[in-house]
Amino acid sequence: MSARALPFAVALAAMAMVPLFSTSPFYVNLTSQVTIAAIGALGLNVLVGHAGLNSLGFAVFPGLAAYLVAWLSTVGGIDPVFAALVALGGTLAVAALFALVALRTTGLGFVMITMALCQIVWGAAYRWTSVTGGDNGLSGVPRPGGAWLPLEKPEYFLWLCLAVLALALVQLGRFFDSPLGVALRGTRDQPRRMGAVGYDVWRIRFVAWMLAAAWGAAAGLLYAWYHQFVSPHMMAVTASAEVLLMVVAGGAGTLAGPLIGAALVVLLKNLASIWIDRWVMLLGFTFVVIVLLMPDGIVPGFNRLTASLKRLRPGPAPKLVPRERADG
Amino acid sequence: MTFWVSQSLNALALGGLLFMLASGFSLIFGLMRVANLAHGALFMLGAYLGLAAVKAGFGFWAAAASAAVAVGLLGGIIERTLLRRLAGRTLPQVLLTLGLAFIIADACLMMWGGDPMRLPPPPELSGAVRIGDAVFPRYRLFVIGASAAVALGLWLLVERTRAGAMIRAAVDDVGMARAIGVSASTLFTAVFCLGTALAGLGGVIGGPILSVYPSLDQDMLPLALLVVILGGAGSLAGAFVGAYVIGFIYTFGQVLVPDLAYVILFLPMIAVLSVAPQGLFGRRLG
Known part of the structure; x- marks a missing residue:
């Protein structure tokens, strides 16, 4: 196992052990929520962090997948696993x-x-309303599994989510290191030059878009199974904004950032709901504070801090080419 | 026949409201390259402020004027204190305006509650007029006329005045405009105030038609975005044409295929984007 993978393995193992230490399903379910959110945030990070495409409608992918699997396995009466494949x-x-x-x-x-x-x-x-149930959504979505894999139990469902997250981390880590991943960041920073040296910028972006959609859909399937219920709220502007906040708060373009951002937003949302019911306003203030105080996110800020501690000098010089000026 | 006439007039009224919302958005976008995602929330805030003023005993016109001024001032404060720090950085600007939209929307919900409220039209415009066989509310005719007047006023401002010449110069090349003595800083704040004041005014004017309710911002902002995508960002003519196109498609969609009215809005967007990605009247978005 490479040194880079070690912190991820430790974090995932710690999350997998939550059911062993906590008797109440609350913390197990909270960990599942963080895991599902992290899978979605990793998907959006492909677009925001590596393709330089800031999507404010990412919730459409988890939403479509969740609605498809919910409709197929309730109204359609299809086996959940097969329904998931069709939904994907x-x-x-x-x-x-x-x-x-x-x-x-x-x-x-x-x-x-x-x-x-x-x-x-x-x-x-x-x-x-006749198809989607309107504001009431679709309820009674069955989880897959059976006697050999009792996914009805919170701890087993958490382990399924963690397995998907591990898969996402491995796949995306390899993708970002691959020549295609490097080319993708090339199209982010210098789309015209990438086009001029012969790369098909549109096709590279298309791959990134589909990859983001695939992991968003995976998160949506787990979401539908976790809540056993889907409603239009999972595709509201606030839902897309929450995923974007996870990516930006954690640090766009890093592998660990979306995980930390997902944990932060999900915990904040759950803790806030205990004391106040003004989540939307808190979300708004979090945006403003992050943008003004920590525009690069937590992980790059932390990396800068450790790097400057190592060298005992201030952080790196500002970038010479502002990303926003590079147009297609 | 009556159906088509009365629905067409409804579509014109909705298109006029959308123009008030989208023209400010588009002006700000063209000049400052900022997509002000708080625009829908400011529209709703204008509607609530107007309603509060009417309830406090002010007349409709005083309420409309004060709501527009208040929202415009708030816009100016946002531009001066927050947006200005993020000049030229797309993602932080998007996040900031979105965060402000959430804060404003939730503050409205906290202040005025979750029930839809009706803003009464001014007494001199209540009642209906007969056009042929169709009976049509007088207030909607006023909205059609008022939005056309706003469009004409904006066009005169941008095309026929010195301030408008400065705006056009700064839209084309801010650096060059600054070099020949245009104070871009003042211009940015002024245009932001104007654009947000138009949103606030639109909210009050739209109040009697749309009524005032907590998710009004989330209903209006996507429509305004569609108008701008369709017409081309930064173009007044684009906002005008786009607003009426969306107004017609949405109004008739809601009546003829109520389940899929939202999906039908997608069609003109695909059609336009496949021919001209920058919109009908727009330049290329960077």
Whole structure:
């Protein structure tokens, strides 16, 4: 095991051992929530951190997958595992269609179009009552498994989520190190030059988009099974914004950042709900504070701190090329 | 026939409101390259402030004017104290305006509660007029006229005045505009105030039609974004055409296919983006 993987392995092992130390299912379920959120945030990080495409409609992928699996396994009466596979395929098919629209722009245009796309699917979920149940959503979504794998039990479900998270970390870690991952960051920093030296910028971005959609869909399937219920709220603007906050707060472009951001946002949301019911306002203030005080996120800030402690001198010089100026 | 006439007038009224919302958004976007995602929340705040003023005994017109001024001032404060620190950085600006949108929306919910409230139209505009066979509320005709007047006023401001010439210069090239003596700093704040004041005014004017309720911002902002995507960011003409296109599609969609009215909005967006990614009247978004 490489030195880089060690902290992740320790963190995942610690999360897997939560059921051994806690008798109450509350902490086990909280850990499951963090894990599911982390999988989604890792997906969005491909776009925000590595492709430089700031999506404000990421919740559409988990939302589509969750609605598909919920509809197929309740109304459709299909086996949950098979329904999950169909939902994954369906979400990727819709994502490919959306890519044709969204990837025609970058920068602020991309922000607005992804937000609009997510709102449209939200609108369908909310208004198309005969199919989606409208505001009431779809309930009674069955979890897969059986006697040999009792996923009805919180600890077994947590271990399933952690297994998916481990898979996501391994796959994305390898992807970011691969030539394609390097090329993706090239299209983020210098799209024109990448095009000029012969890379197909659109196709590289398309791969990133589909990868993000796939992990978003995985998070959506786990979400539907965890709550055994889906509603339009999981595709609301606040839901997309929460995932974006996880990525930005933790540190976009890092592998550990989305995990730490997911833990932070989920814990904050759960703790806040004990004392006050103004989560939306707290979310808003968190955004403002993060942007003004910690624009790079926790992980890069921490890395800068340790690096400067090692060298006993201030942090690195500012970047010469501002990312926002690079247009496609 | 009556159905088509009266629904067309409804669509024109909604399009007019969308223009008030989207034109400010688009002006700010064109000049400062900021997508102000708090615009929908400011629209809603304007509606609530107008309602509060009417309930406090002010007339409708005084309420509309004071709500517009208050929202415009708030916009100016946001620009001066917060947005200015993040000039040129897309993601932090998006997060900041989104965070402000959540704060404003939740503050409205805290102040005025979750029940939808109706903002009464001014007495001189209540009642209905007959157009042929169709009976049409007088207030909606006023909204159509008022939004057209706002459009004309904005066009005159941007195309025919000295301040408008400075705005156009700064939209084209801020550095060059600064070099020849345009105070871009003042201009940015002024345009931000104007754009947000228009959103606040739109909220009050729209109050009697849309009524005032907590998720009004989340209903209006996506429509405004669609208008801007369709018409092209930074273009007044684009906002005008886009607002009425979306107004018509949304109004008729809601009546003819209520389940999928939102999905139908998607179609013009695909059509336009496949031909012109920058929108009908826009330049390329960086």
